[in-house]
Structure formats: C-alpha cells, structure tokens
Amino acid sequence: MPGFDDLLGQDAAKTTLERAFSLGKVHHAYRFEGPPGVGKTFAARLLARALVCERVAGCGTCSSCTRAMSLATEGPEIPGHPDVIMVGRGLYPASLIGSQESTGISVDQIRKIVLPRMGYGPHEGRALVIIVLDADELTIAAANSLLKTLEEPPQNTHFILVTSRPKRLIDTIASRTIRVRFGPLPKAALRTLLHTEGLSPDEDLLERAQGSLDRARLLGSEEERATYANFVEAVEKAVEARDPGAAVRFAESRPGERDVLLDHLRYLGTSYALRERERAERAPERLGEFAEDHRIVLRAARAIEQNGSPALALEALILELSDRPR
Ligand SMILES: [Zn+2]
Structure with a gap:
C-alpha cells in the first residue's frame, strides 16, 4: 500500500496499519509506543495522510496528502492540512493558548486547539485527525478533558497518541486507545534513512545509535x-x-x-x-x-x-x- 511504504524498519506496525486500512477498520484512537527516534511521529503523520487523502489511502501526490505531510515554516510547526491537528507540550505560544505548559500539555491547549473542532467534522471531507505528541506529557486535567471524546469521538475523527514513555501515560487514556508497537530500527533501515539525509554512517555509529535515528543523527555530528x-x-x-x-x-x-x-x-x-x-x-x-x-x-x-x-x-x-x- 503506497501510504506506508516510507515507513522503514517497522514491519509489524506497518502491517497493522495497512491491514486496518484494507479492511476499512481504522480505529478511532491509537497509541504509538516505542523508543524515541524510531519513526512513531512519522508513522502518525503517514496515517493522518492516508486518512485525509483524496484518492486511496495516502497516494502521496494529491493536495491533501501533500499538505498533510508539510509542516508550517512560520509559527507553530504544525501540518499544513486543516484536518490534521497536532498538539504537544509547548507547540503553541502561551499567548495563543493562555498557558506556559511548564508541567505538561495543558488543558488550555486541548480546549483551544482540539475540543472546538469536535462535533463539526472535518473541514475538507474525509477525516479529522488529532496527533498528540509525547502524550505521556498530558496533564491530568488535559487528559480528563479528552476522555469522553477519546471514548466516543465524532464520526470520521481519529486520535493518534505518540509516546516513548508509555508507562507514564495516564491509565484512563491508555485504556481507551489501541496500542501499535514500534521497535528499535534495524541497522539496514537506519543506514537507508541516514543515506537519504546525505550521511554515510559506519558500523560503529550504527551500533551506537541503538536503533534510533535521532541518536544516529546526534552521533553523526x-x-x-x-x-x-x-x-x-x-x-x-x-x-x-x-x-x-x-x-x-x-x-x-x-x-x-x-x-x-x-x-x-x-x-x-x-x-x-x-x-x-x-x-x-x-x-x-x-x-x-x-x-x-x-x-x-x-x-x-x-x-x-x-x-x-x-x-x-x-x-x-x-x-x-x-x-x-x-
Ligand atoms: Zn492522496
């Protein structure tokens, strides 16, 4: 399936998502779990793209696909598609959401960015997708404000919670989401990904990166x-x-x-x-x-x-x- 071809080194997660699509059973709330730097957020964006695609499951070329994968270059770094909403601690300026978020993703952010979109459906048709970055950083108030929606979201609305510290995720949130596991990237995938960034890692670096692209990039400098x-x-x-x-x-x-x-x-x-x-x-x-x-x-x-x-x-x-x- 073209939508997830770019997801390298995560065969189990890829199969889960592709199967959900081909059966027409994409769940309304996933949590992507796994170590940092292995492609969870990227996968969340691919899933969002597949859901908003105007053709089939993430063709990669239609306007919706392109905008879903682009990130704003000014202001908060969020996807360019109005139906792909991203939340994360500190993603939006305090002046916009009315909170400094020193302790985590604030209830203010959920109230300002997510909840107003519930109940109106997607702006452009196919689906509304909310990606929660580092969902383990949701404060209790923020998590509570999401519970009802997570359990019974409006039609065509999907949540994707991303976390590399699943144990810190609030239980009531975890229990309302379906887990998709991500593992450390195999060396071959890591090498390919680094090559596309113009880096040529040696064996030592691949070993030290321990399956994390972030870590490999870090060690690469x-x-x-x-x-x-x-x-x-x-x-x-x-x-x-x-x-x-x-x-x-x-x-x-x-x-x-x-x-x-x-x-x-x-x-x-x-x-x-x-x-x-x-x-x-x-x-x-x-x-x-x-x-x-x-x-x-x-x-x-x-x-x-x-x-x-x-x-x-x-x-x-x-x-x-x-x-x-x-
Ligand atoms: Zn498309």
Missing part, C-alpha cells in the same frame, strides 16, 4: 561525538585515579539535565559493550568478566532513571569501576 568522547574520557580518568575524591569531582562535573546525563551514560554503556565484544573475540571464556563494566554502567543509568540521586549514582559508578581489573 562531530560536535556531539566529541562531547560524548569527552565524557568517556572523564570517566576513564576518574576511574584510573582510584580515589573517592576523583569520583566526587567527576560526579560534580556531570551534565545537569537528567535526560542528557542518561544519554551520556548510554553512550558509555555502548562503548563498553563494543569493547567487551572485541575482548571476548580474543578470549571468549572471559566474556562474563568483560561484561561486568557494561553492567555497572547500566546499573547507574537505571538508578538515575528511577529518580535516584545522579551524584550518588555517578560516584558509585566510578568507585565500582575502579575496583575492576583494568
């Missing part, structure tokens, strides 16, 4: 690579010092934002995983031992993910690594 490399170097230095003071100093120099720090730790973890694979090729019987460094990094990342103190997790990381044979 020299500047970012250098930042990560510096982090790894700082870890190595602190570990070599074998001194609690060095661990504390390293912990104090960490990236301030939790998500950024976690990205750095994942990079470190991947570095160790790659190193451990190389070592294991030479001495397969010692694989378990080599894998320990990687596990120590993962433990630190998990502690931080679970809201542990980043400083304590990093100090423990350095001290544990210091105890390991180098």
Whole structure:
C-alpha cells in the first residue's frame, strides 16, 4: 500500500496499519509506543495522510496528502492540512493558548486547539485527525478533558497518541486507545534513512545509535561525538585515579539535565559493550568478566532513571569501576 511504504524498519506496525486500512477498520484512537527516534511521529503523520487523502489511502501526490505531510515554516510547526491537528507540550505560544505548559500539555491547549473542532467534522471531507505528541506529557486535567471524546469521538475523527514513555501515560487514556508497537530500527533501515539525509554512517555509529535515528543523527555530528568522547574520557580518568575524591569531582562535573546525563551514560554503556565484544573475540571464556563494566554502567543509568540521586549514582559508578581489573 503506497501510504506506508516510507515507513522503514517497522514491519509489524506497518502491517497493522495497512491491514486496518484494507479492511476499512481504522480505529478511532491509537497509541504509538516505542523508543524515541524510531519513526512513531512519522508513522502518525503517514496515517493522518492516508486518512485525509483524496484518492486511496495516502497516494502521496494529491493536495491533501501533500499538505498533510508539510509542516508550517512560520509559527507553530504544525501540518499544513486543516484536518490534521497536532498538539504537544509547548507547540503553541502561551499567548495563543493562555498557558506556559511548564508541567505538561495543558488543558488550555486541548480546549483551544482540539475540543472546538469536535462535533463539526472535518473541514475538507474525509477525516479529522488529532496527533498528540509525547502524550505521556498530558496533564491530568488535559487528559480528563479528552476522555469522553477519546471514548466516543465524532464520526470520521481519529486520535493518534505518540509516546516513548508509555508507562507514564495516564491509565484512563491508555485504556481507551489501541496500542501499535514500534521497535528499535534495524541497522539496514537506519543506514537507508541516514543515506537519504546525505550521511554515510559506519558500523560503529550504527551500533551506537541503538536503533534510533535521532541518536544516529546526534552521533553523526562531530560536535556531539566529541562531547560524548569527552565524557568517556572523564570517566576513564576518574576511574584510573582510584580515589573517592576523583569520583566526587567527576560526579560534580556531570551534565545537569537528567535526560542528557542518561544519554551520556548510554553512550558509555555502548562503548563498553563494543569493547567487551572485541575482548571476548580474543578470549571468549572471559566474556562474563568483560561484561561486568557494561553492567555497572547500566546499573547507574537505571538508578538515575528511577529518580535516584545522579551524584550518588555517578560516584558509585566510578568507585565500582575502579575496583575492576583494568
Ligand atoms: Zn492522496
């Protein structure tokens, strides 16, 4: 089906959506779940395009298709088709919706952007599609204001909720939507996607990207690579010092934002995983031992993910690594 041909590396999701179309059973509320940077939002836009297409399920060439896939270059970055509505935290200026959205997607945004469109149907005919970006950021008030509509939307109205943190999604929202799972992108798909952007990734980059196009793009820029490399170097230095003071100093120099720090730790973890694979090729019987460094990094990342103190997790990381044979 032409509508979803561009969705690379997500065969299961693609099949689900194509089947729904061919059976004429496109559900009124989906949630697209999966890691960041694997094509969920892109898929949501393809589904929206297929729903508003003037010909068949996303021909890609009619005016509706073209506008559904284009994003405004001025003002909020939203699709150019009036029946494809996008909401997301901070997408619209506070002056428009009357809220700063410091805690999440506000009820004001839902009231201003989504609810007024309910009950009037699509402007141009075929369907009205609402894409909710990072739906786990819906505040409780915003989620509550959507519940009734999600359960029984007006005819030809479809919701697509996108999330890479499904566990944080409010239960009542999750239970009213049908899940479509997205996985990490296979390397071949990642390579093809990067090629279309004029990048030629090497095997190392594909490995480190861990199936995420966003991550691959990030690692593709020299500047970012250098930042990560510096982090790894700082870890190595602190570990070599074998001194609690060095661990504390390293912990104090960490990236301030939790998500950024976690990205750095994942990079470190991947570095160790790659190193451990190389070592294991030479001495397969010692694989378990080599894998320990990687596990120590993962433990630190998990502690931080679970809201542990980043400083304590990093100090423990350095001290544990210091105890390991180098
Ligand atoms: Zn079309």
